[in-house]
Amino acid sequence: MIPLYHDFADETVLVFGGGAVGSRKASRFADEARVVVVSPAFDGRLVELAEADAESVELVRAAPTADAVRGWVDRVGPALVVAATDDAAVNAAAEAAALEAGALVNRTDVSAADRSGGRGARSVVVPATVEDDPVRVALSTGGASPALAKALRERIEAEIDGAGAMAELSGTLRAELKDRDVDPAKRREAIRRVVRSEGVWKGLQKGDSYGQEEAYSVIEEVLTR
Ligand SMILES: C[C@@]1(CC(=O)O)c2cc3[nH]c(cc4nc(cc5[nH]c(cc(n2)[C@H]1CCC(=O)O)[C@@](C)(CC(=O)O)[C@@H]5CCC(=O)O)C(CC(=O)O)=C4CCC(=O)O)c(CCC(=O)O)c3CC(=O)O
Numbered sequence: 001m002i003p004l005y006h007d008f009a010d011e012t013v014l015v016f017g018g019g020a021v022g023s024r025k026a027s028r029f030a031d032e033a034r035v036v037v038v039s040p041a042f043d044g045r046l047v048e049l050a051e052a053d054a055e056s057v058e059l060v061r062a063a064p065t066a067d068a069v070r071g072w073v074d075r076v077g078p079a080l081v082v083a084a085t086d087d088a089a090v091n092a093a094a095e096a097a098a099l100e101a102g103a104l105v106n107r108t109d110v111s112a113a114d115r116s117g118g119r120g121a122r123s124v125v126v127p128a129t130v131e132d133d134p135v136r137v138a139l140s141t142g143g144a145s146p147a148l149a150k151a152l153r154e155r156i157e158a159e160i161d162g163a164g165a166m167a168e169l170s171g172t173l174r175a176e177l178k179d180r181d182v183d184p185a186k187r188r189e190a191i192r193r194v195v196r197s198e199g200v201w202k203g204l205q206k207g208d209s210y211g212q213e214e215a216y217s218v219i220e221e222v223l224t225r
């Protein structure tokens with residue numbers, strides 16, 4: 001499996017099942033997309049989420065049979081369908097309907113190991129993610145051990161602390177060096193050194209201007225050699 005990043009802004013994600021898993025997926029996707037959850041009952045966290053973010057989250061009380069699932073997919077027109085009910089037949093129908101409608105599907109009740117012959121490119125796994133905007137790490141165990149994905153995510157959270165600020169700073173410096181017509185080879189070397197410099201990372205922890213100051217001294221050292 002190859003991880004790809006999707007932009008779900010202005011898209012709709014349709015979730016079948018309002019339990020613990022449907023609730024976690026809904027809150028994740030609501031950061032970016034409009035989310036519609038279809039379920040006969042809703043987890044307390046989902047009700048809270050829908051109240052707090054009525055613009056992005058819509059709860060629809062219904063218990064579609066496997067045969068009725070396709071109708072929901074056609075009416076809602078989602079970019080992604082999440083199958084998160086505790087009814088395997090409904091989840092299977094949601095997967096089939098999504099694929100027929102040309103949408104992506106996330107089947108939450110089947111691990112990769114249980115599938116004979118692969119998932120198909122539009123059947124996606126939702127990874128554990130760590131974010132320090134604009135940096136994003138996605139982590140999957142290929143479906144083998146979601147608990148391990150979560151544990152590793154917690155470790156990486158500490159590891160990438162400050163990466164967002166580093167991405168912003170080095171992106172700006174890269175543009176600046178381009179504008180100054182610095183030789184491309186020198187420019188790449190300077191930026192590579194900046195992102196690896198302990199001094200710059202430490203500086204950024206104190207504040208953006210400290211990080212920037214450190215970065216300029218690293219760059220000057222490269223350019224004046
Ligand atoms: C295949 C996949 C499909 C999908 O959902 O996309 C899937 C499937 C299943 N998960 C199950 C169980 C658990 N899932 C979690 C947690 C997460 N599960 C997530 C993803 C995925 N779960 C996809 C594979 C990801 C990968 O490749 O690693 C995360 C990363 C993202 C998210 O869900 O948002 C999120 C962590 C987010 C975070 O914290 O960072 C925990 C831990 C906990 O809750 O504390 C447990 C209990 C412990 C355990 O069993 O490991 C079961 C068994 C159900 C049963 O036995 O009844 C199945 C079904 C099966 O495997 O058959």
Ligand SMILES: NC(=O)C1=CN([C@@H]2O[C@H](COP(=O)(O)OP(=O)(O)OC[C@H]3O[C@@H](n4cnc5c(N)ncnc54)[C@H](O)[C@@H]3O)[C@@H](O)[C@H]2O)C=CC1
Pocket residue numbers: 016017018019020021022038039040041042043062063064065084085086087090108109146
């Ligand atoms: N991906 C993951 O991380 C995990 C996946 N799972 C799997 O995901 C599934 C759901 O797990 P939970 O949320 O913990 O279960 P849950 O029992 O808390 O929630 C299931 C939800 O589906 C709803 N539902 C039942 N029939 C429906 C229908 N016809 N249409 C729409 N909604 C319907 C129920 O009302 C309930 O809200 C389970 O099958 C389990 O195997 C379980 C744990 C973690």
